[in-house]
């Protein structure tokens with residue numbers, strides 16, 4: 001099909017999920033292609049937070065009788081609808097970083113061997129895994145990319161399911177099987193895949209993930225963690241707080257953890273954040289994760305088509321895999337002038353992507369609120385400004401948040 005805006009509009013007209021866009025706040029007329037960093041606010045979230053404020057005002061501390069269930073309820077929703085978990089395996093709590101620490105520490109307490117991740121993994125993942133390995137006196141190994149594992153005794157293998165920079169999707173089943181063959185527990189980071197890819201955790205042992213990206217939970221919304229049922233009685237939460245205690249309000253003398261997933265709670269959960277997580281995850285669940293993932297593949301395929309036609313001749317290089325089964329919902333384009341192109345898109349063209357060192361512009365296409373016309377406009381404006389050299393007018397210095 002010829003490249004034209006009419007074609008983009010025809011794709012939107014045929015999109016079964018198109019109606020979900022109006023369920024979000026759409027203030028401003030920026031073309032938002034950074035939903036993989038922070039999703040847009042669902043309208044339902046504002047209502048849910050107002051309702052919480054009302055419950056707090058009227059019920060005061062008695063409100064805890066309902067709020068206390070939220071980490072399990074929000075976790076269950078994510079587990080059941082979005083990542084292929086069984087009941088009682090998922091919990092919404094803490095940050096991704098803290099959950100990584102808890103699960104990685106529990107894994108090393110459980111068995112001997114080294115820790116493996118990849119050099120390109122997200123910084124917090126590498127920092128936490130290196131720190132946990134050092135504390136436990138274990139070898140910490142970084143390989144080039146998720147895949148071939150070192151031929152040595154391993155305790156824990158941890159990769160991101162979708163690479164935050166390139167958008168590459170790892171082969172979860174094959175890598176999990178390889179980790180098991182080395183005697184390791186497999187810990188997946190789902191930050192860039194949950195809500196964008198139809199995740200099937202299968203035999204995976206452990207997982208963590210983010211809710212403020214494709215699940216639209218809002219800035220700093222609590223994360224989630226997953227522990228496969230057969231490990232729950234054995235693995236111990238290293239932050240043994242009172243919310244993981246079997247009979248919490250007995251206020252007993254010694255720590256005696258819950259037998260199930262609740263043992264991975266630590267302290268008082270952030271209720272406003274959890275209310276927002278639930279509202280965001282419900283929207284994705286309502287659309288159906290298989291449908292959402294199919295739209296992500298279509299949006300990214302369209303972006304790659306436009307890149308080939310317009311941007312490759314201008315010095316861009318596609319970093320994201322072309323195989324639609326090997327990528328998430330963002331497309332990464334490298335360019336020597338990536339930083340200034342990204343700034344020019346934001347400051348001069350009304351397009352909001354983000355930049356990752358050293359030279360990558362990321363276009364994230366959150367499936368429920370991104371139109372094919374947005375993909376068209378974002379890449380069309382990139383083409384226009386690079387062709388005219390507009391980016392060369394911008395400063396080379398990096399900002400505090402990129």
Ligand SMILES: *Cc1c(COP(=O)(O)O)cnc(C)c1O
Nearest residue numbers: 095096097122160164189191192
């Ligand atoms: C976004 C992201 C994180 C963020 O961790 P926080 O604890 O929420 O700051 C971690 N890992 C990956 C792969 C991410 O994409």
